[in-house]
Amino acid sequence: MFDQSESFVTEDGRTIGGVMMEMKNITLRFGGVVAIKDISFDVREGEIRAIIGPNGAGKSSMLNVISGFYHPQDGEVWYKGGKRPPMKPFEVARQGIARTFQNIALFEGMTVLDNVMTGRLNHMKAGILSQAFWYGKAQREETENREIVERVIDFLEIQNIRKTPVGRLPYGLKKRVELARALAADPKLLLLDEPMAGMNVEEKEDMSRFILDVNDEFGTTIVLIEHDMSVVMDISDRVVVMDYGKKIGDGTPKDVRSNQAVIDAYLGVAHD
């Protein structure tokens, strides 16, 4: 299915479009350390793409390249059919890309509501004075954006912690608030860095459900880094496997699961 370049409909009724983003021969170096060696892969519109691999493979670095935080020494990033020049992260965000962080990067002293509202910053146009003194344009914008944020809160079922300072929340809920903030930005492409880390089975099921709902209801393309293989195999459409900065597998979960190189490097085999 994924070989055709036209858009198609999957068996569960989702539409996967054409290529949305393409990484072409990306190489990223930090001094003598080569974090990413000549990696190419694409992400299609509407799909859920997983990036997996052992720790240190360069997955988070890849995500940082996509979000514009790192600029690769070699290679090109193509977004929506055009080559993307080196951009600052906020410019990348304006293009409709949002991300979550592995170790949570929320404002611990602010309430959940305020944190999610910060996700709307790129959509607010009022100037600094207007926002500081909350009059005119800032006031109107805040009310409009509040409604959007409330819908996100409703979607992720975090109404009862709306006014709780984030610092007081348990880890699992903080992750959900991270996701809420990313969703509030209304992204076309959502980058999730280990969204299931540190969660028990029930929490993982909840988070998987939310991720699938986001993809299903809003058509958001999702790229996620994840270690839990059952989650990856269950929810992703295609998988990229990295090891020591190189790409060692790329395809549907089925293909990747039976790829010998991937098994040797990462998955392993079941023992009798």
Add this chain to the structure above:
Amino acid sequence: MNKPAPLAFDSIPALLARNAQDLGDKPAYREKEFGIWQSWTWSEVLYQVDSLALGLLTLGAEKGDHIAIAGRNRPYLYWSMLAAQSIGAVPVPIYQDAVGDEIAYVLDHCNARFIVAGDQEQVDKVIDIQDNLEGLEHIIYLDARGLRKYDHSKLTQFQKLQETGRQLEPTLSAELAQRKAKMTYDDTCVMLYTSGTTGRPKGVVLSNRNVIETSKNSSQFDELGPGEEVVAYLPMAWVGDYIFSIGQAVWTGFCVSCPESQETMMTDLREIGPSYYFAPPRIFENQLTNVMIRMEDASRLKKWMFKKAMAHAKLVGPALLSNQTVSLIDRIKYWFGDKFIYGPLKNTLGLSKVRVGYTAGEAIGPELFDFYRSLGINLKQLYGQTEATVYITMQPDGEVDANTVGVPAPGVEVRVDDSGEIYYRSPGVFVEYYNNPESTASTKDEDGWVATGDAGFFEESSGHLRIIDRAKDVGKIADGRLFAPKYVENKLKFYPNILEAVVFGSDREYCSAFINIDLNAVGNWAERNNIAYGGYQELSQHPAVLDMIQNHIEETNQSIADDPMLSGCQVHRFLVLHKELDADDGEMTRTRKVRRRIVEEKFLDLITGLYDGSERVATTTEVTYEDGRKGSISATLEMRNATTVASQRVAAE
């Protein structure tokens, strides 16, 4: 052109129309969605209800059809009931946490053609069982989340149905008007299935007369007016919620607010600040437990202030509420207490503006009752049942007592027969049990008197009714002394550590008890006393916990020993159950009343152990999870003896 006949207010829809006219701009229903309170005035409500009624007509709903409603409290679902009534159909609200079997039974029993489901969870439950329900034609759902991809041949979204109804209004409005005009006072208003502590649920049929007469009488009793604020959070399948959120609301015109979700309930309660409030004793117990737990963690100064203030409140508060004479000094001290302690405490509980508060459903422990009244919350008791359209007895302001349930409610006659069973007769007495003439005949006699199944007596001094227990649970222990399990259970449940207690003893040598610990309270205590535990089961069997429970039981035995009638009810042996009694496991009803017979059958091995002197019994118990799957848990329970007190006063020979 003939003028239409003036509306007689002989049906709920007729009252709705009256409110839309007279109170058109006043808020009627509110709901918190997306963080803000959305409200609808009476005229807007009428519009919404009529839209849905028209929509139901497009689906072919006939007079007398049964339309089930399942979901959490939302204005739209109350309007579904009003819409069903407007077209002459009968709404049948069901418990939102009912499992597949329970729902299947009800839908099949009344042959429901339609069901209004709140969200995907309810829809899924119905879809699971729909193959066995030939009568079910269509499901109407409210919250579309998750339902986009479902097959919509028998599924329609609420607002879409309303739109369809409005589109076809020109052809259907005459039919709607006719159906409304044909309603009579004795037509069925609603059907509610009683949760039944024994046997299968029965469908209680209530007429417009039943609902309107009781709503009218009870509203007058407490002088309820259109300015009251009420929070709707109790199950819609329960008759009390029907009366508070529809019957009385439509009669007086007050406003009903629905909270955002179960978890935000406390915040929402505080934001609304209800003036007329009902809660089952369990909720008051939980709130008290939470307050006590938090006071344990407070600083020494605050603890001291709290203790002193509450001691004064207990002396003075109830007296102030009952308009008894209180000295000036005491009044001033109470005023200070109110500023610093009682006021903020009531505010946190959301009860600052409660002018009239009721509790019912089970006897409430006297200490619990006094706590709230000492804070200045006018909490009163009422006694009723579904078959009475709620009210049998109520306590008037100024005549409130923890141990009684009040005087007969306005319009209600009450008598106690020779065996001690309570009977009543009133305009609220139900019409019949649906499709169950034998049960109807055995409950209601030709003169309209209904047997409650409760044992009690009228107190000489006050003229108030006192309930002892369920008539069939009141018995005698082997030596002939009276056995009334609820009496002991309520005393035990006052302790924050004890969530539930079941006492056995009928025809036995002595009384024994099962105890459920309260995980919150005991968990907290365990933390503070450096006791580690890996879950409810482990905590419940910890020797220190058993010691603590033993203390509670022995204290209770002391206080029981002094009652001349009930001294035989002291608990001689007890155990702490390894799991909480649960409605999903059939051990309790959905309104959280213990099903004694089922508990006796299920835990027979444990009861045998309590009476044959065993020190320990190993047992395996089947449990049902929320989604209906079954599992089992095993434990070894320790049985303990508790010291009892020989009665000081011996009954005169």
